[in-house]
Amino acid sequence: MFYEPSKGHGLPHDPSKAIVAPRPIGWISSIGADGALNLAPYSFFNAFSTKPFLVWFSSDGHKDSATFAAESGEFVANLVGRDLAEKMNRTAVDSPRGVNEFDYAGLEMVPSQLVKPPRVAGVPAALECKVTEIFRPKTLAGEDSGAVVVTGEVVGVFIDEAYLVDGMFDIVKAGNVSRLGYMDYSAIEQIFSMRRPRWEKD
Template identity: 65%
Template sequence: MFYEPRNGHGLPHDPFKAIVAPRPIGWISTRRPGGELNLAPYSYFNAFSSNPHLVWFSSEGEKDSASIARDTGEFAVNLVSLALAEKMNQTAIDAPPGISEFELAGLTPAPCRHIACPRVAEAAATLECKVTEVLEPRDLKGNHAGVFVVTGEVVGVHIDEAMLTDGLFDTTKAQNLARLGYMDYTAVTETFAMRRPRWKDR
């Protein structure tokens, strides 16, 4: 089949998110200027540079995480592992401003080193980030899409040392959780390795 998104797909549900999958989940923690804590998962999240370490998350609509990160200049990305799936889902609730999702989900806020907002103590890894820019993408007609893309440079990394195997972060131990389409998720339980080919070895 072929369809143009502007004309609809004719399927029971939009397949777009299922096609662009799996997507890592950025579990974004922030702290309001008044001190209130906020925690929410974003599946439009990824790293896009290793030098410097840059990550971004995208908010469809100016939700709390995006506005707080913009206003304070910082956020933390907490890794969601399979063991934390239910708690992550609890933090996706549309809680009113001022309600701490840490408390709702029974999670422990732990201090970061270089930013004022907390990290999730139970997470296998956390990236401390300082905001470098906030983008508002446009559609083909030049209109703002109502999307806010928050970019941050990683200034600190926390790793649970139990997740290291021979000095490497072991994604099968952490069982990194990823979002698929619809209400579906998956976790990393096995991996395989491939080396990039080199022209001189042909």
């Protein structure tokens, strides 16, 4: 089949998120100007540079995570391990502004080293970020898409040493959770390696 997204797909459910998958989950902790805390998972999250180490997450409108990140200029992207998946899902609740999702999901907070928002206790890794840019992408027609993209430079990295094996972060042991389409998630259970080819001139 072939379809144009602007004209509909005729399927029971939108396949777009199932096609662009798996997507790593950025479990974003942030703090507002008034000190209110927020914790929410974002599957529109990824890294796009290593030097400098830059990451981004996209919010559907100015939700608390984007608003608080704008107010404080900081956020933490927590990695979701398989053992925290259910609690992560609880923090996706559409709670009123100001509700502390750490408390709602029964999670403990750990102070960050270089930013004000705390990280989630028990995560395999967490990225402490300073906001570098916030923008609203436009549609092909030049209209506001409604999305708010928050980019940040990673200024500090926490790694639970239990997940370091021979000096490398073991994503299978951590069970990195990612978002698929519909109501589905996946956790890393195996990996395979391939070396990048090098161009050899004749």
